[in-house]
Amino acid sequence: MSEQQAPRPSHSGPPREGRSGPPGGGQGGPRRGKRQYFRKKKVCRFCVEKVDFIDYKKVEMLQPFVQDRGKILPRRMTGTCSKHQRWLGVAVKRARNIALLPFATEL
Amino acid sequence: MADRLYDLIFICMPATPEEEIAKIVSTLEQTASEHGGKVEKVEKWGTRKMAYRVAKQREGFYVYLSLHSTEGGLIKELERRLKVTDAVIKYMTVRLDEEIKRQQKLVGHREHRARRRPRKQTAAAPVAPAAPPASAPPSEPQAPAAS
Numbered sequence: 001m002s003e004q005q006a007p008r009p010s011h012s013g014p015p016r017e018g019r020s021g022p023p024g025g026g027q028g029g030p031r032r033g034k035r036q037y038f039r040k041k042k043v044c045r046f047c048v049e050k051v052d053f054i055d056y057k058k059v060e061m062l063q064p065f066v067q068d069r070g071k072i073l074p075r076r077m078t079g080t081c082s083k084h085q086r087w088l089g090v091a092v093k094r095a096r097n098i099a100l101l102p103f104a105t106e107l
Numbered sequence: 108m109a110d111r112l113y114d115l116i117f118i119c120m121p122a123t124p125e126e127e128i129a130k131i132v133s134t135l136e137q138t139a140s141e142h143g144g145k146v147e148k149v150e151k152w153g154t155r156k157m158a159y160r161v162a163k164q165r166e167g168f169y170v171y172l173s174l175h176s177t178e179g180g181l182i183k184e185l186e187r188r189l190k191v192t193d194a195v196i197k198y199m200t201v202r203l204d205e206e207i208k209r210q211q212k213l214v215g216h217r218e219h220r221a222r223r224r225p226r227k228q229t230a231a232a233p234v235a236p237a238a239p240p241a242s243a244p245p246s247e248p249q250a251p252a253a254s
Contacts, residue, residue, distance in 0.1 A: 053206060096158070098199045099118065099161055
């Protein structure tokens with residue numbers, strides 16, 4: 001493990017720093033302390049309701065996962081699990097095709 | 108050929124008279140039966156606002172059909188007919204049988220798991236539900252009475 005980990009930082013050092021940089025902030029200190037704020041854990045809404053098939057015809061169901069301008073909201077915003085996000089994407093795209101949801105809102 | 112399930116949605120011009128829509132639907136049904144298919148369900152959603160403009164219209168009359176097809180040429184023929192019909196401004200066919208199959212598989216998995224899980228829980232479960240009903244009801248009537 002230690003042997004594997006050791007070379008990694010040198011190879012992929014810069015991108016790693018970039019990734020861990022923003023949330024960490026400074027070195028050690030503040031990060032190790034208590035979290036500044038508590039984030040509620042998001043749960044996949046479809047998993048809770050045990051949805052096996054996301055119907056593209058139910059626009060009200062899809063609406064919360066789409067921005068006003070028609071963008072599909074990312075998983076990190078809605079908390080949808082990857083499986084349901086995939087199905088959701090398909091459903092939204094079908095709904096768009098038949099003008100139930102917008103591709104992009106016209107002004 | 109295997110039996111396939113399709114959803115067919117088409118949008119008519121908002122000014123289309125009801126009789127014409129009924130005529131379109133009946134011709135579609137007829138075409139389906141000619142090609143060894145069957146229209147299971149017809150739903151008229153009525154005039155509703157479209158998310159974007161189609162054929163310079165902001166509203167459209169939505170009609171939804173659910174149909175079974177055993178012949179590949181049927182969908183082609185139905186779509187050709189819809190394309191030719193002037194009143195129809197948009198249509199879409201979606202094949203759903205494979206997704207439904209997948210869905211049923213998932214449901215089967217879940218039931219299988221659920222069937223297995225209770226065995227472990229039944230040992231603990233009877234104890235938990237049994238105890239609260241005995242103790243909880245007496246305490247609940249008391250609380251409202253006190254307040």
